[in-house]
Amino acid sequence: MDVKEGDVLNYDIVVVGGGPAGSTAARFAAKEGADVLVLEKRQEIGSPVRCAEGVSLSWLEELEIDNIDSSTSRTMKGAILYSPAGNKLKITERLAGDEVGVVLERDRFDKDMARLAVKEGADFMVKTSAVGLIKEDGVVKGVEARYLGKKFEVRADLVIGADGFESQVGRWAGIYDSLKPKDIMTCFQYRLTGVNMDPDFTHFYMGSSAPGGYVWAFPKDENTANVGLGLQFSRLKGEKTPKDYLDEFIENHDDYKDGEAVDMVAGAVAVTHPPEKAIAPGIILVGDASRVVDSMTGGGIVNSLKQGKIAGEFAAEAVREGKFDEEFLQKYEKRWRDELENKLWRNYMAKETAMQLDDITFDKIIDALSNIELETVTIGAILEGVKKKYPELVEEFQNMI
Numbered sequence: 001m002d003v004k005e006g007d008v009l010n011y012d013i014v015v016v017g018g019g020p021a022g023s024t025a026a027r028f029a030a031k032e033g034a035d036v037l038v039l040e041k042r043q044e045i046g047s048p049v050r051c052a053e054g055v056s057l058s059w060l061e062e063l064e065i066d067n068i069d070s071s072t073s074r075t076m077k078g079a080i081l082y083s084p085a086g087n088k089l090k091i092t093e094r095l096a097g098d099e100v101g102v103v104l105e106r107d108r109f110d111k112d113m114a115r116l117a118v119k120e121g122a123d124f125m126v127k128t129s130a131v132g133l134i135k136e137d138g139v140v141k142g143v144e145a146r147y148l149g150k151k152f153e154v155r156a157d158l159v160i161g162a163d164g165f166e167s168q169v170g171r172w173a174g175i176y177d178s179l180k181p182k183d184i185m186t187c188f189q190y191r192l193t194g195v196n197m198d199p200d201f202t203h204f205y206m207g208s209s210a211p212g213g214y215v216w217a218f219p220k221d222e223n224t225a226n227v228g229l230g231l232q233f234s235r236l237k238g239e240k241t242p243k244d245y246l247d248e249f250i251e252n253h254d255d256y257k258d259g260e261a262v263d264m265v266a267g268a269v270a271v272t273h274p275p276e277k278a279i280a281p282g283i284i285l286v287g288d289a290s291r292v293v294d295s296m297t298g299g300g301i302v303n304s305l306k307q308g309k310i311a312g313e314f315a316a317e318a319v320r321e322g323k324f325d326e327e328f329l330q331k332y333e334k335r336w337r338d339e340l341e342n343k344l345w346r347n348y349m350a351k352e353t354a355m356q357l358d359d360i361t362f363d364k365i366i367d368a369l370s371n372i373e374l375e376t377v378t379i380g381a382i383l384e385g386v387k388k389k390y391p392e393l394v395e396e397f398q399n400m401i
């Protein structure tokens, strides 16, 4: 689509952001008959990749997707957790069930999600930034946008803010405050080739290698992995950067130290509690923009997709009813919270405690778990397992068992 300076485009819904949340919201809104335009500020959907690319497959059926083979680089058999002293816990497919997943080709995955939306009739514009809201008598009526230096308007009754971690739509609408430094996970990652870990498992390293977070290694092929870390922003002290922490980790691990970096990524995720609000009159937020990343793992793709579907179906309903006021938008709040909020809160609370654990405690936890037969991998089952050997460690988590 081409536009000229001053053009006015008319749609039912404008989606700001063409990531998994935005494309999925657009897909389901278009499927239900709404006229939808997605604006993506980058020149290519999904690129450059800022992700470790790990995802479970538990959501496919819900999202009405048969498989994601075309955007998968490797299927995992399970995960291995390592304590600072090197104690290991192997979580196999049998234990993890639906939560075992794949390592994606994230750029292809995001394009696939966009393709599904286009198939349902959604329009997309890349290299197009939303730069502000259009308001009439205090009511949102779309967004101002810029494409190749040309300013134009997209008039729509509903704006879906799917613009990620740094969401401007959320700020323009006055929906939320700044994040606390303790709730920001700052990340750094290399794609290392020439590495030597087990390529059928994702690998997680706990403890002070990544204070308040963890190091991950997600295999892309037999000898290549995304090796990165996320650490609590408030723990960054002095001159030591996330890159310094990762370099130190790699240097001290034989599986990785001979690897060569072919790619480098820096980014951040919000590991915070669910927002008080994800709506304002004429606006709904979805995905990272509404802070639905799982606080324990830092993973946000699955929740973005699930919430995207709810947002899209709701948006089409709002268009059919012609209602965009806050009272009507409460239905969206209720629907996504019913599906996601309990687990988000539970994992946020667990993260708040887990971030305080020292290396010796991580050693004990992994030691306790590696010596028993876990039936499933839930926070409750893990705590029960630890309680058997180190009851004093689970006192703070009693209410989660």
Ligand SMILES: Cc1cc2nc3c(=O)[nH]c(=O)nc-3n(C[C@H](O)[C@H](O)[C@H](O)COP(=O)(O)OP(=O)(O)OC[C@H]3O[C@@H](n4cnc5c(N)ncnc54)[C@H](O)[C@@H]3O)c2cc1C
Pocket (backbone or CB within 6 Å): 016, 017, 018, 019, 020, 021, 022, 039, 040, 041, 042, 046, 050, 051, 052, 053, 054, 055, 128, 129, 130, 131, 162, 163, 164, 165, 168, 187, 188, 189, 265, 266, 267, 268, 269, 286, 287, 288, 289, 293, 298, 299, 300, 301, 302, 304
């Ligand atoms: C280093 C790192 C590793 C991660 N690893 C994992 C992982 O392994 N597994 C997992 O599940 N999650 C992971 N995440 C989190 C995951 O990437 C996000 O949760 C997910 O991308 C959220 O999708 P989204 O559609 O909400 O936002 P995004 O994917 O961020 O998409 C938002 C889009 O909006 C666009 N945009 C922003 N502003 C505007 C504007 N004004 N106008 C137009 N477009 C705009 C952006 O360009 C972007 O394309 C990781 C994050 C980071 C930083």
